[in-house]
Amino acid sequence: MSAFRWRDDAAASVGPLLVADRGDEVHRVRAYARAVWSCLVEPGDGVAGALIATLGPVHALQVAMSVAGGAAGAGVSREQLQQGRERWRPRLVAEAIAFALETAAGTGIHLICPEDDVWPSALDDLGPHAPVCLWVRGDPARLRQLDPAVAIVGARAASGYGEQIASEFAAALTGRGITVVSGAAYGIDGAAHRGALSAGGMTVALLAGGVDRPYPAGHSDLIDRIARTGAVIGELPCGNAPTKWRFLQRNRLIAALGSATVVVEAGARSGSLNTAGHAADLGRALAAVPGPVTSGSSAGCHRLLREFDARCVTTADEVAELLGMGNAQDGMLAGPWTGDDTRLADALSGRAWRDVDDLARRSGMAPDEIRSRLGLLALTGAVEGDGFRWRRAASRRTR
Amino acid sequence: MSAFRWRDDAAASVGPLLVADRGDEVHRVRAYARAVWSCLVEPGDGVAGALIATLGPVHALQVAMSVAGGAAGAGVSREQLQQGRERWRPRLVAEAIAFALETAAGTGIHLICPEDDVWPSALDDLGPHAPVCLWVRGDPARLRQLDPAVAIVGARAASGYGEQIASEFAAALTGRGITVVSGAAYGIDGAAHRGALSAGGMTVALLAGGVDRPYPAGHSDLIDRIARTGAVIGELPCGNAPTKWRFLQRNRLIAALGSATVVVEAGARSGSLNTAGHAADLGRALAAVPGPVTSGSSAGCHRLLREFDARCVTTADEVAELLGMGNAQDGMLAGPWTGDDTRLADALSGRAWRDVDDLARRSGMAPDEIRSRLGLLALTGAVEGDGFRWRRAASRRTR
Numbered sequence: 001m002s003a004f005r006w007r008d009d010a011a012a013s014v015g016p017l018l019v020a021d022r023g024d025e026v027h028r029v030r031a032y033a034r035a036v037w038s039c040l041v042e043p044g045d046g047v048a049g050a051l052i053a054t055l056g057p058v059h060a061l062q063v064a065m066s067v068a069g070g071a072a073g074a075g076v077s078r079e080q081l082q083q084g085r086e087r088w089r090p091r092l093v094a095e096a097i098a099f100a101l102e103t104a105a106g107t108g109i110h111l112i113c114p115e116d117d118v119w120p121s122a123l124d125d126l127g128p129h130a131p132v133c134l135w136v137r138g139d140p141a142r143l144r145q146l147d148p149a150v151a152i153v154g155a156r157a158a159s160g161y162g163e164q165i166a167s168e169f170a171a172a173l174t175g176r177g178i179t180v181v182s183g184a185a186y187g188i189d190g191a192a193h194r195g196a197l198s199a200g201g202m203t204v205a206l207l208a209g210g211v212d213r214p215y216p217a218g219h220s221d222l223i224d225r226i227a228r229t230g231a232v233i234g235e236l237p238c239g240n241a242p243t244k245w246r247f248l249q250r251n252r253l254i255a256a257l258g259s260a261t262v263v264v265e266a267g268a269r270s271g272s273l274n275t276a277g278h279a280a281d282l283g284r285a286l287a288a289v290p291g292p293v294t295s296g297s298s299a300g301c302h303r304l305l306r307e308f309d310a311r312c313v314t315t316a317d318e319v320a321e322l323l324g325m326g327n328a329q330d331g332m333l334a335g336p337w338t339g340d341d342t343r344l345a346d347a348l349s350g351r352a353w354r355d356v357d358d359l360a361r362r363s364g365m366a367p368d369e370i371r372s373r374l375g376l377l378a379l380t381g382a383v384e385g386d387g388f389r390w391r392r393a394a395s396r397r398t399r
Numbered sequence: 400m401s402a403f404r405w406r407d408d409a410a411a412s413v414g415p416l417l418v419a420d421r422g423d424e425v426h427r428v429r430a431y432a433r434a435v436w437s438c439l440v441e442p443g444d445g446v447a448g449a450l451i452a453t454l455g456p457v458h459a460l461q462v463a464m465s466v467a468g469g470a471a472g473a474g475v476s477r478e479q480l481q482q483g484r485e486r487w488r489p490r491l492v493a494e495a496i497a498f499a500l501e502t503a504a505g506t507g508i509h510l511i512c513p514e515d516d517v518w519p520s521a522l523d524d525l526g527p528h529a530p531v532c533l534w535v536r537g538d539p540a541r542l543r544q545l546d547p548a549v550a551i552v553g554a555r556a557a558s559g560y561g562e563q564i565a566s567e568f569a570a571a572l573t574g575r576g577i578t579v580v581s582g583a584a585y586g587i588d589g590a591a592h593r594g595a596l597s598a599g600g601m602t603v604a605l606l607a608g609g610v611d612r613p614y615p616a617g618h619s620d621l622i623d624r625i626a627r628t629g630a631v632i633g634e635l636p637c638g639n640a641p642t643k644w645r646f647l648q649r650n651r652l653i654a655a656l657g658s659a660t661v662v663v664e665a666g667a668r669s670g671s672l673n674t675a676g677h678a679a680d681l682g683r684a685l686a687a688v689p690g691p692v693t694s695g696s697s698a699g700c701h702r703l704l705r706e707f708d709a710r711c712v713t714t715a716d717e718v719a720e721l722l723g724m725g726n727a728q729d730g731m732l733a734g735p736w737t738g739d740d741t742r743l744a745d746a747l748s749g750r751a752w753r754d755v756d757d758l759a760r761r762s763g764m765a766p767d768e769i770r771s772r773l774g775l776l777a778l779t780g781a782v783e784g785d786g787f788r789w790r791r792a793a794s795r796r797t798r
Contacts, residue, residue, distance in 0.1 A: 040763075244742075289692060360489040
């Protein structure tokens with residue numbers, strides 16, 4: 001292993017990875033610096049994020065690689081910078097960085113940077129915790145379709161009920177032009193991706209490791225299918241395995257990319273509650289699908305409804321509504337027929353003819369009021385009468 | 400049919416109906432006037448309620464029976480009073496009133512008035528729409544056990560799931576000394592009463608007609624059982640059949656008697672949503688039990704959760720909590736293990752021994768930080784090491 005050293009001419013190596021290599025040396029050098037950064041940091045490293053935001057990726061990397069100094073005006077404290085250097089230095093390994101870039105180039109994986117116009121601006125809401133770059137399998141132009149997007153997530157150990165809902169919601173949402181974002185895991189995630197694909201819709205998978213390593217392995221085929229028509233995205237460079245930390249941080253990307261996050265099924269302590277927490281932190285709409293209270297697979301959804309004010313959603317229309325795209329009727333509580341008409345209808349028979357005194361006794365209403373209401377009801381065809389006695393009209397009787 | 404006329408000596412006829420006939424002529428006369436009122440009005444007659452509240456039941460009845468005048472200081476407008484007189488007059492039938500009182504006396508039904516100390520004070524929240532009196536089958540002393548009480552209501556066309564939940568909740572709540580109030584209907588209501596009875600708990604049924612007429616007829620045995628250990632209550636005098644209006648008004652009593660109303664299952668337009676509306680109007684806690692979104696029997700519950708801010712309840716503990724009696728843990732979202740410990744744990748192996756540089760590379764953490772955390776983790780027994788290389792401790796590995 002040899003220590004990584006910056007060489008301007010090495011920047012050319014990222015050319016094939018870029019969306020559109022503009023032949024722009026500055027752009028290439030910046031992208032190269034971000035690719036290197038992505039090898040140094042764990043996801044969500046706020047010190048690196050602040051440094052890059054302030055100095056730009058190239059200067060920030062030079063500051064990071066230097067032994068000391070350089071904190072003035074860098075947006076981070078001297079102490080934070082020093083601690084950062086200690087975190088990053090063990091990964092400044094030339095071979096590891098070269099391997100990540102070569103693997104990406106060799107497998108058609110793209111490097112997407114905030115400077116690119118396909119960069120999903122929703123990630124900017126993560127501030128200094130946004131990814132330094134994205135590694136993408138699939139046509140990066142499709143990232144433009146991430147608005148609007150909904151995150152559909154949930155338990156790996158899902159029930160048939162949960163998988164059915166996830167799949168149906170995903171199919172219906174993509175049918176409305178909404179991209180379905182999820183994590184390619186077993187259970188709800190997989191069902192959501194499959195539902196979107198089966199409807200010919202757009203779906204995007206966020207992986208916790210390098211996108212050259214489909215995870216879980218049992219979903220290699222599914223992930224390949226997603227890459228063919230949608231996109232498979234990770235912030236870790238090629239060769240990196242997912243870890244618990246990376247799963248948790250991957251969840252923040254899923255939450256950030258969706259305008260709303262829908263938890264379809266989740267155990268009481270499911271990892272998808274972590275995604276829900278990120279969505280709430282980011283001010284994204286948070287929704288949960290209820291299920292039987294006797295099912296442990298819905299316990300986490302019910303916690304979200306009880307304790308975290310998640311919106312209860314039962315149809316894809318109600319999910320679309322969270323994005324302001326719904327046509328679900330949010331009508332008033334349409335109670336049964338109430339009021340005096342009900343009292344009068346109770347008193348009327350469908351067979352026997354009754355006079356006003358009889359109706360007054362039966363309904364407890366004043367005769368004058370009964371007469372006026374009978375007149376109105378006769379106009380609507382609800383009652384029939386001869387001016388002295390009334391009964392409910394036949395059309396009403398047969399209902 | 401002959402017109403009813405007030406006779407002071409007739410008041411003696413209510414003696415056998417009273418909880419404790421105090422030998423108090425004033426009390427008897429008042430109770431008698433309320434019994435007569437209960438024959439004149441439909442449930443919820445606010446003009447009658449205001450008149451009685453202002454003048455007392457006896458004077459109010461005299462005013463009601465007179466042809467004109469008497470509105471000054473009566474708490475209602477002259478016009479309201481006149482309209483009221485027109486509503487009440489058709490029912491001032493001596494035989495009907497006598498029949499109601501005789502039937503009650505003959506079947507052991509009690510007359511309970513707001514002046515009685517067993518009167519459920521929760522009903523006073525209904526203001527002028529409170530019942531003028533209650534007709535009760537069962538020991539009226541049990542009405543004292545209406546605090547605390549929970550209303551458990553729902554669809555007649557309930558599923559096995561809904562009936563199971565209603566029954567389990569009712570059994571568990573009565574086990575905590577909470578009375579279960581419901582409407583004796585088929586489906587959820589019946590399951591709630593049965594659950595309470597099976598646990599030897601207190602349950603109260605509110606009927607929409609006279610309590611001498613069990614409704615529905617198929618629940619005659621159940622209603623008899625409720626009367627034996629709990630109470631069966633109605634505001635209509637004996638001989639009266641339920642009507643749609645009376646069902647809707649009966650629902651307001653159920654909602655008023657429960658400190659919380661729980662809707663277990665309900666179609667999207669179920670009558671139990673009317674009870675829920677009353678509960679909300681009265682400022683009572685409103686809760687709904689979620690179910691599969693694929694089940695029409697839960698659609699009304701989901702509407703309550705979505706549109707009416709009902710509390711999502713999944714256990715009897717969570718219902719008790721609505722009454723401030725719970726011990727359900729309303730804990731923070733306990734996400735998976737997060738933070739630096741997670742990153743370090745990811746980097747540690749359960750088998751291979753790893754040094755700090757290796758762990759730093761794998762975790763992206765600074766070596767110094769790793770050393771200090773390893774020290775703490777070693778103290779808790781989570782890791783084992785020789786000061787140079789570490790791995791996860793055996794106890795942790797086997798988890």
